[in-house]
Amino acid sequence: METLLLANEDVDANTPMAELVAAIRDAFVAYERGNAQMPAKSYIDLPQYNGDFRSMPAYLSTDEWDAAGIKWVNVHPDNPDSFDLPTVMGTMIYSDPENAYPLAIMDGTELTMKRTGAAAAVATDALAVEDATSLGIVGAGVQSYTQLEAISEVRDITEVVVSDLREERVERFVARFGDEFDVRGGTISEAGHCDVLSTVTPVEDPIVGPRDLGPHTHVNAMGADAAGKHELADEVLLAATLVIDDYAQTTHSGEINVPWSAGTLGDDDIYGEIGEIVAGEKTGRTAADDVTVFDSTGLAIQDVAAAHVVYAHASERENGTAFGLLGV
Amino acid sequence: METLLLANEDVDANTPMAELVAAIRDAFVAYERGNAQMPAKSYIDLPQYNGDFRSMPAYLSTDEWDAAGIKWVNVHPDNPDSFDLPTVMGTMIYSDPENAYPLAIMDGTELTMKRTGAAAAVATDALAVEDATSLGIVGAGVQSYTQLEAISEVRDITEVVVSDLREERVERFVARFGDEFDVRGGTISEAGHCDVLSTVTPVEDPIVGPRDLGPHTHVNAMGADAAGKHELADEVLLAATLVIDDYAQTTHSGEINVPWSAGTLGDDDIYGEIGEIVAGEKTGRTAADDVTVFDSTGLAIQDVAAAHVVYAHASERENGTAFGLLGV
Numbered sequence A, B: 001m002e003t004l005l006l007a008n009e010d011v012d013a014n015t016p017m018a019e020l021v022a023a024i025r026d027a028f029v030a031y032e033r034g035n036a037q038m039p040a041k042s043y044i045d046l047p048q049y050n051g052d053f054r055s056m057p058a059y060l061s062t063d064e065w066d067a068a069g070i071k072w073v074n075v076h077p078d079n080p081d082s083f084d085l086p087t088v089m090g091t092m093i094y095s096d097p098e099n100a101y102p103l104a105i106m107d108g109t110e111l112t113m114k115r116t117g118a119a120a121a122v123a124t125d126a127l128a129v130e131d132a133t134s135l136g137i138v139g140a141g142v143q144s145y146t147q148l149e150a151i152s153e154v155r156d157i158t159e160v161v162v163s164d165l166r167e168e169r170v171e172r173f174v175a176r177f178g179d180e181f182d183v184r185g186g187t188i189s190e191a192g193h194c195d196v197l198s199t200v201t202p203v204e205d206p207i208v209g210p211r212d213l214g215p216h217t218h219v220n221a222m223g224a225d226a227a228g229k230h231e232l233a234d235e236v237l238l239a240a241t242l243v244i245d246d247y248a249q250t251t252h253s254g255e256i257n258v259p260w261s262a263g264t265l266g267d268d269d270i271y272g273e274i275g276e277i278v279a280g281e282k283t284g285r286t287a288a289d290d291v292t293v294f295d296s297t298g299l300a301i302q303d304v305a306a307a308h309v310v311y312a313h314a315s316e317r318e319n320g321t322a323f324g325l326l327g328v
Helices: A008-013 A017-032 A079-083 A108-127 A144-151 A167-177 A188-192 A234-239 A247-253 A257-262 A274-278 A300-316 B008-013 B017-032 B079-083 B108-127 B144-151 B167-177 B188-192 B234-239 B247-253 B257-262 B274-278 B300-316
Strands: A003-006 A042-046 A051-061 A066-075 A090-095 A102-107 A134-138 A159-163 A182-185 A196-199 A218-221 A241-244 A270-273 A292-295 A321-323 B003-006 B042-046 B051-061 B066-075 B090-095 B102-107 B134-138 B159-163 B182-185 B196-199 B218-221 B241-244 B270-273 B292-295 B321-323
Touching (some): A003 A300, A008 A108, A008 A300, A017 A274, A017 A300, A042 B051, A051 B042, A051 B051, A051 B066, A066 A108, A066 A300, A066 B051, A066 B066, A066 B090, A090 A108, A090 A300, A090 B066, A090 B090, A102 A108, A102 A300, A108 A144, A108 A218, A108 A241, A108 A274, A108 A300, A134 A188, A144 A167, A144 A196, A159 A188, A167 A182, A234 A257, A241 A274, A247 A257, A270 A274, B003 B008, B008 B102, B008 B108, B008 B300, B017 B051, B017 B108, B017 B144, B051 B300, B066 B108, B066 B300, B090 B108, B090 B300, B102 B300, B108 B144, B108 B218, B108 B241, B108 B274, B108 B300, B134 B144, B134 B188, B144 B196, B159 B188, B234 B257, B241 B274, B247 B257, B270 B274
Parallel strands (some): A003 A102, A134 A196, A159 A182, A241 A292, B134 B196, B196 B218, B218 B292, B241 B270
Antiparallel strands (some): A042 A051, A051 A066, A066 A090, A090 A102, B003 B321, B042 B051, B066 B090
16 A cells, blocks of 8 residues: 655645635534544644644544544744744644554645635634625735635635735735735735734734724634734733634633733633534624634644545545555 | 655665664663653544554654654554554654754654564663573564564574464564574473563463563563553562563553552562663662563654664665655
């Protein structure tokens, strides 16, 4: 038997976004219903290299498919300057749950961007106004592209406002999407007055305040992935209908980790988990809602669900490189 | 940059056993001295498939090198009958600790056999009589071969007695090693009266009793890897100088897990960890010792240390297959 190797461009070419959004929604439902196993992320901290490794194993079972795998991923902020390498790199092993054969090994970096966009799309579908047509993006780095790609699958987005301190990033984003959307650079407040806002920055001091948002804006807070990071002012979080992906992860390293740790924001301020909403156990946006916020930390089940989609497409199209790693 | 893919035969061809034994010894020392990180193995249990997945991440630093990686491994006992696949398969990602680039992805099954043999050799070197010339092996399955390959690196083994209920396994073992050693099939007691004995079976009812051993035999108890398994009678364990690899793992799933859980064997019956002996903090065999037992569960740091040796050799010889998985 052979294992399918899927490089970054294979992952990109084999991720139909509409299917991925559906698979991520299914993964959140499976998790909510107890049809998933996701041991806590385990960390290896290497302060001598200013970096860490994280292992993210998971299994999930939906009505139609099940999937297992592990993503091995790092955060080494000195990489761009010291090694001309990305800060974050991931490698994903995707395994057959029934017999554990490693069906595929794929680039986990591209996979992470795709599934992060898809998670924002699932939340947007549940929490944004139905007739949303405008999307703001704060932070035009590598994670911003899949926000637009995925969210435009669930709402008829025509207008995009992108905000970044680095003008060349804005230009690159506009060049990439200018043919498909009405895209322009703008301030944080202009981005935040769109129907949907995705924040995709690594900041530790909030950059989005209450006056930066429209009265019914849905915010996908995607950036915070470590203790100490947060993008939205406490008043925004406290006033919003606040939805999280996972309680343990979000209180540890998500958007709310700072005010939650300080006691400014408590468990009563959390409306629910995204899985509860997409499983139909809690309602999404209602007419009564003003600002809604989705606090996304990124779950291992998202990676496994995304790998399932990528592998199915790549093997069907005979993409990728088959390799007899195990010799069985 | 490219990632080196090392298939099972590449791992086999690039594991100089003497170097591997030294690296495994270094890994035990690093662990003892606190120069290693080894988060607890995390499990995904899939009773519907009678199987499980385990993730084993680790980092270690010796005086000369450091290494990081993760092994993703399973136990699916129905595999041989249902899928013509091994019960246990492993995939290892070996990463540069400094920037986290995945230097190699290799077959973890072959790697596990090699590092398990090497661990037995480290223990044998510390605990067997100096002039040991005979090795008994109980259980002639896939893990038995590296026991002889590794232990013969640390003692001048000339005579080998192999015991297995399945005669064809004994014949295969004899055919493999008959040119290099005086190898014959025998009973468990004949194997146990050698200077060194390695037990490599998955039994749940002990098969080695006190009368099956010589007065100074050193026993490597390699087989137990799950709660409920044990190969040696309680009297053997209680009378022996008992050395373990890791307290948490051995009390959970090692040779002593059954009598320890029953309270028959307590912490006071454990002489020490192998790391304490090879680091020089406790003495190995002395003239006063009778039977010694090494309870090996297999540690993630062994996999990472083994991957370090394999990668160094393979890249030096330009073995393996370079592949641009991450596109960076």
